[in-house]
Amino acid sequence: MTIFTQVLLKPWEETGLTDHPLRFSGSTHAADKRVALKVFLGVVSVLFILLIVAYAGRMGYEDWRPAPEIKLLWVNTAALLLGSISLELARYSVKRVKINLLYISLFGAGLFTLFFLYGQYQAWLQLASMTYFKVNNPAIAFFYLITSLHGMHLIGGLIVWGGILIRMMGKFDAQNIHQSIELCALYWHFLFLVWLILFGLLFTGNNLDYLLIICGIKS
Amino acid sequence: MTYVAHDETAYVTPTEVGEMELYHPKTFIGKYIWSQDAKVIAIQYAIVAISIGLVALVLSWIMRLQLAFPNTFSFIDPSNYLQAVTMHGMIMVVYLLTALFLGGFGNYLIPLMVGARDMVFPYLNMLSFWIYLFAVLLLVLSFFVPGGPTGAGWTLYPPQAILKGSPGATWGIILMLVSLAFFIIGFTMGGLNYVVTILQARTRGMTLMRMPLTIWGIFTATILALLAFPALFVSAIMMLFDLLLGTSFFMPALITMGKQASYTGGNPLLFQHLFWFFGHPEVYIVALPAFGIVSDLFSVHARKSIFGYRMMVWAIVGIGALSFFVWAHHMYVSGMNPYFGFFFATTTLIIAIPTAIKVYNWTLTLWQGNIHLSLPMLFAIGFLFSFLHGGLTGLFLGNVSVSVPLSDTMFVVAHFHMVMAVAPVMVVFGAIYHWYPKITGRMLNERLGKIHFWSTFIGTYAIYLPMHYLGFLGVSRRFYSISGTNFIPESVHSLNIGITLAALFVGASQLLFLYNIVRSYFNGTPSGPNPWNATTLEWQTSETPPQHGNFGAELPLVYRWAYDYSVPGVEADFIPQNMAPHEVKHSSIGLGST
Numbered sequence: 001m002t003i004f005t006q007v008l009l010k011p012w013e014e015t016g017l018t019d020h021p022l023r024f025s026g027s028t029h030a031a032d033k034r035v036a037l038k039v040f041l042g043v044v045s046v047l048f049i050l051l052i053v054a055y056a057g058r059m060g061y062e063d064w065r066p067a068p069e070i071k072l073l074w075v076n077t078a079a080l081l082l083g084s085i086s087l088e089l090a091r092y093s094v095k096r097v098k099i100n101l102l103y104i105s106l107f108g109a110g111l112f113t114l115f116f117l118y119g120q121y122q123a124w125l126q127l128a129s130m131t132y133f134k135v136n137n138p139a140i141a142f143f144y145l146i147t148s149l150h151g152m153h154l155i156g157g158l159i160v161w162g163g164i165l166i167r168m169m170g171k172f173d174a175q176n177i178h179q180s181i182e183l184c185a186l187y188w189h190f191l192f193l194v195w196l197i198l199f200g201l202l203f204t205g206n207n208l209d210y211l212l213i214i215c216g217i218k219s
Numbered sequence: 220m221t222y223v224a225h226d227e228t229a230y231v232t233p234t235e236v237g238e239m240e241l242y243h244p245k246t247f248i249g250k251y252i253w254s255q256d257a258k259v260i261a262i263q264y265a266i267v268a269i270s271i272g273l274v275a276l277v278l279s280w281i282m283r284l285q286l287a288f289p290n291t292f293s294f295i296d297p298s299n300y301l302q303a304v305t306m307h308g309m310i311m312v313v314y315l316l317t318a319l320f321l322g323g324f325g326n327y328l329i330p331l332m333v334g335a336r337d338m339v340f341p342y343l344n345m346l347s348f349w350i351y352l353f354a355v356l357l358l359v360l361s362f363f364v365p366g367g368p369t370g371a372g373w374t375l376y377p378p379q380a381i382l383k384g385s386p387g388a389t390w391g392i393i394l395m396l397v398s399l400a401f402f403i404i405g406f407t408m409g410g411l412n413y414v415v416t417i418l419q420a421r422t423r424g425m426t427l428m429r430m431p432l433t434i435w436g437i438f439t440a441t442i443l444a445l446l447a448f449p450a451l452f453v454s455a456i457m458m459l460f461d462l463l464l465g466t467s468f469f470m471p472a473l474i475t476m477g478k479q480a481s482y483t484g485g486n487p488l489l490f491q492h493l494f495w496f497f498g499h500p501e502v503y504i505v506a507l508p509a510f511g512i513v514s515d516l517f518s519v520h521a522r523k524s525i526f527g528y529r530m531m532v533w534a535i536v537g538i539g540a541l542s543f544f545v546w547a548h549h550m551y552v553s554g555m556n557p558y559f560g561f562f563f564a565t566t567t568l569i570i571a572i573p574t575a576i577k578v579y580n581w582t583l584t585l586w587q588g589n590i591h592l593s594l595p596m597l598f599a600i601g602f603l604f605s606f607l608h609g610g611l612t613g614l615f616l617g618n619v620s621v622s623v624p625l626s627d628t629m630f631v632v633a634h635f636h637m638v639m640a641v642a643p644v645m646v647v648f649g650a651i652y653h654w655y656p657k658i659t660g661r662m663l664n665e666r667l668g669k670i671h672f673w674s675t676f677i678g679t680y681a682i683y684l685p686m687h688y689l690g691f692l693g694v695s696r697r698f699y700s701i702s703g704t705n706f707i708p709e710s711v712h713s714l715n716i717g718i719t720l721a722a723l724f725v726g727a728s729q730l731l732f733l734y735n736i737v738r739s740y741f742n743g744t745p746s747g748p749n750p751w752n753a754t755t756l757e758w759q760t761s762e763t764p765p766q767h768g769n770f771g772a773e774l775p776l777v778y779r780w781a782y783d784y785s786v787p788g789v790e791a792d793f794i795p796q797n798m799a800p801h802e803v804k805h806s807s808i809g810l811g812s813t
Contacts, residue, residue, distance in 0.1 A: 006426060009428045010529065011426070011528065011779075012782070017423060017424040017776060029239070032339045032419045035418055036339075036340065036415045039411055039415065039445065040411055046446050046450075050449060051453060054457075054468075054489055054493065058489060063483075135464060136481060136482055138467055138468060138485065141460060145456065145457065149456075
């Protein structure tokens with residue numbers, strides 16, 4: 001029974017234990033964690049949507065000067081994509097109990113992500129060394145703000161990733177690790193998607209501008 | 220009502236609710252300091268929130284003393300007057316009301332009312348409280364740093380919030396913004412817990428539509444907060460960047476202290492949009508739990524099922540959703556596009572529909588009810604008056620043409636205090652008088668409580684009713700002094716004195732409440748497990764106060780909704796949610812269809 005059907009029920013008309021108990025994802029603790037992560041991803045989505053809207057709002061002013069494009073971001077994007085793919089591979093291998101592949105893919109996921117973060121840091125340095133660089137240019141400030149917030153979410157993910165690696169050092173319960181890796185994979189895919197949107201809309205030319213024009217918000 | 224008796228085992232799905240493993244601490248510190256028990260965390264939240272709220276109360280006295288007796292007190296100058304205004308507002312809205320309703324009542328009531336042993340992530344719950352405490356301490360620290368706390372107004376509008384001319388424009392504003400960021404991080408941890416516990420940990424039989432409205436209110440408010448706080452978080456971080464790194468998110472090119480500032484082309488309006496995208500849902504983050512709780516207070520103390528339960532649920536959810544589309548009614552005079560004003564005035568007035576439904580339903584719940592004028596009921600009725608009053612003045616301020624001349628006047632202050640301060644605080648008091656027996660096992664003293672109610676109710680009206688009139692006369696808010704202003708008649712000064720005396724009286728009468736809390740804890744009449752004969756699960760625990768794990772060996776099974784009061788044909792005037800149909804004793808008179 002869906003949530004929409006449930007809120008149409010007339011609770012005063014029926015007594016007894018009902019057969020529409022309504023959990024969204026089973027009643028295990030792992031299911032609780034899955035629901036919590038999804039709710040958290042909702043909160044993170046709002047955070048980045050607001051940043052994009054703020055960026056778009058600021059773009060509408062005449063004195064807007066876009067930030068210069070940084071080619072390195074393409075490499076970083078590829079690294080994060082590989083991180084996401086590696087975690088998917090880790091998810092597959094823990095499900096099929098392919099332990100060696102699990103170790104390699106999980107370790108690889110972390111390494112690619114660390115490479116991405118290092119690449120972002122290098123992008124910061126590149127931008128700071130350019131002649132266009134001005135701290136009071138909002139486009140440049142937005143770049144630093146958005147990439148640091150995105151990076152901090154990835155660092156949070158890496159802490160959990162490190163925890164899983166530590167748990168896998170000794171004997172471990174594959175079922176338990178499976179759940180953790182599933183959640184990690186979901187988180188990574190989500191953050192990759194967020195980065196893809198941010199990169200595509202904000203940091204590769206005037207795509208957000210075009211989008212606003214296509215949507216009729218801007219003329 | 221049609222009473223349908225089912226075979227109570229007919230629909231049992233035994234694997235539905237798994238038992239959760241609880242952490243059982245052995246030491247005092249584990250039990251009461253680093254506690255993972257939601258009930259202890261709730262009390263920790265409540266103590267911190269009420270303590271910092273008392274600081275905000277004293278700050279309001281400082282404001283009122285200055286307005287009534289200008290140039291009398293040497294410790295009040297224009298700077299610390301503005302600092303008092305700012306800190307009073309921010310503390311009351313965020314650090315007291317949000318924390319108390321969600322962290323306090325949410326933590327105590329959610330697991331008990333949905334039939335869970337605890338929150339689903341107890342450790343995260345504990346962290347949430349300690350981060351909240353850290354945020355509060357940072358805020359308190361700002362009173363002791365050079366320049367004192369920020370005096371930018373609780374809305375913290377740039378550019379003035381971070382320019383040298385404003386009080387606390389260096390350390391004060393930094394600490395405020397960092398404190399808010401920590402508050403939001405802590406709240407997100409708690410909020411995830413509340414939402415997941417309600418979605419995932421309800422006991423068998425507790426369907427969504429059998430949840431008490433208190434839980435619906437807290438649930439919806441938590442979702443609102445989870446979606447709205449990121450806006451405040453982002454704006455706090457952006458303003459910190461502007462202040463510390465010299466970026467220009469919000470700071471336009473300007474001359475300050477006779478010098479051209481390094482900022483270029485930031486947009487102060489962007490901050491206002493972000494702030495109010497958080498700020499307006501914040502009103503409902505406070506109001507929705509109050510709506511839910513007061514519905515339960517009316518039903519229990521009028522011995523009548525809540526009128527229009529489904530409509531009440533839909534109204535709570537509808538108000539929550541609409542609250543994200545009204546934010547710019549706080550910005551009619553900000554210089555935004557005038558067409559926005561039309562849109563936001565329309566959405567603002569639409570929100571009056573579900574709100575009015577709730578007010579009608581509360582009134583109809585009382586209609587022909589067996590009203591017990593107990594303390595919770597008195598405060599609930601007090602809420603109804605003040606909320607209605609504040610809601611009606613909201614209609615004035617929602618309309619652009621009426622709102623513009625009233626902007627930034629005392630009318631606005633009176634309006635939001637009635638609707639967002641007095642009304643929810645009435646519910647806070649009602650709720651404490653209602654659930655104190657469950658928390659401590661003792662009743663609060665009724666005589667002291669009645670004095671507390673009447674002094675608070677009449678006192679707050681004495682404060683805010685005349686304030687509307689001041690607003691009509693054009694008296695501005697946030698002004699340190701209105702002397703020398705020709706259009707202000709002498710009567711304003713007399714009214715200001717009256718308002719201040721009432722404020723001092725209301726504030727002092729809260730000491731009576733605190734005394735009652737402490738005295739009754741040691742000497743109150745033992746309450747027994749269910750002194751109000753209420754139906755909801757928290758009153759059906761095997762022990763009072765409930766122990767860690769809430770319910771005994773078995774979790775309760777829920778057979779009915781939360782509002783079976785005065786059911787025709789039933790001997791008792793209430794049927795607990797966990798009472799199986801075959802256990803219900805029927806009377807011989809007035810037997811309904813079974």
